[in-house]
Amino acid sequence: MSDTAPNDRATRGTGKDRAAKDGTPNLPPTSWAVLGLLSFGEELSGYDLKKWADWSLKFFYWSPSYSQIYGELKRLERLGFATSRVELTESTRGKRVYAITEEGMAAVSRWAREAPVEPPVLKHGVMLRTWLGHLMEPARLREILEQHGDYAEKMSRRAAGDAGGAAEVAEWAYPELVLRWSQRYYEAERELTRQMLADLDELAAESAKH
Amino acid sequence: MSDTAPNDRATRGTGKDRAAKDGTPNLPPTSWAVLGLLSFGEELSGYDLKKWADWSLKFFYWSPSYSQIYGELKRLERLGFATSRVELTESTRGKRVYAITEEGMAAVSRWAREAPVEPPVLKHGVMLRTWLGHLMEPARLREILEQHGDYAEKMSRRAAGDAGGAAEVAEWAYPELVLRWSQRYYEAERELTRQMLADLDELAAESAKH
DNA sequence: CTCCAGTATTCCGGTTCGAAATATTCCTAA
DNA sequence: TTAGGAATATTTCGAACCGGAATACTGGAG
16 A cells, blocks of 8 residues: 555656656546547547537536637647647638547547546535535425426436437447436436435424424 | 626625625635535534545535645635634644634525525546447446446445434434435446446447347 | 554645637628 | 627636645554
């Protein structure tokens, strides 16, 4: 334990994206996500990437800000994982489009295969507020949970819709799978919320009984 | 739309934790979480708070870093939402313990009741890698998912255990409810993972059929 | 008596986020 | 027909977030 921890610093890029022994630098997951987006082979601008992410990654990963995307693209290019050129279609102002390189492809692949399996990050504001239930009237808490349930239902339906869209393209078999997973995930979230409301009823009945 | 957005800046503390009309400043959720921890009435040090959070908030919200906790405590004190004193138990070096004030209590309560209901944040690295399934061998993806399933199972069991602990204290009725929710959440996560493995099988069968 | 684990807090640098600022083109409805 | 809004495209900024190292003291085990 104490022989692996101390020099951990050396593998995490304190300075400039240090590469590990196998040549894959230790980038934050966000970088891999952007590179992953590019790994489907199309040339995309930062703007495109953002929409693309909002369309599919949003359900289970994140909805990146432009600042992040553009920043990552610059880093990926610096590392040789992507190349860019300015595209000047007739009349429209130029935009910079990025494409993944072979090294980039090798690096994401290695990351996908070899990165340690990490627990998902969940920040559930609604549950935090439920946890603080003693600070509000039960009726208000109920409202909040109902609103959350509606949200979950909406997301489930959207994921289902987007999964349908992905089904049309053979290359999107895995994205489709994950969108179906997302659909079920939000369905489960809804069910969990219902269950919480039921538990709340029970708690109220309990304390009414004195 | 254009009459509410522009001065949005004024309500988000660009500078120094500006208070809204009702006197509740617009703090990041992290602050409310720390104040929420204190709202159960005990005097706690930053160190205590960290352990407390790791014990219960971890499952559905977050596991804060010390730097965050200590920083938030200072801010809360500055805002008058908490007070602190140095406790000098015999022989042991002093530690600073914090207690919530009445204004603090009023502020968290208002936040819990009135803050807009926001969607949970999920960053699911395993699903991101599944989404990139075309970059690795199906067998490897399967391994990753199985490992994740084990993690979900472990978390479910832990949440169940902690919920049992919370059941012994009457004041922890809501935390207990949320821990039960967590238990089911991780159970669902496990089931979702199983389902994903099944879908993967199907996909393999499909493409084998050519 | 030394070393290790636990308590307690601070410091640092990189990551992440959200929204504003900027600028250009395209569409559309008064 | 022209003002204006929507979409495209990118940059900038400040704050929030995160993890780990650094520091320092104390108590117990061998």
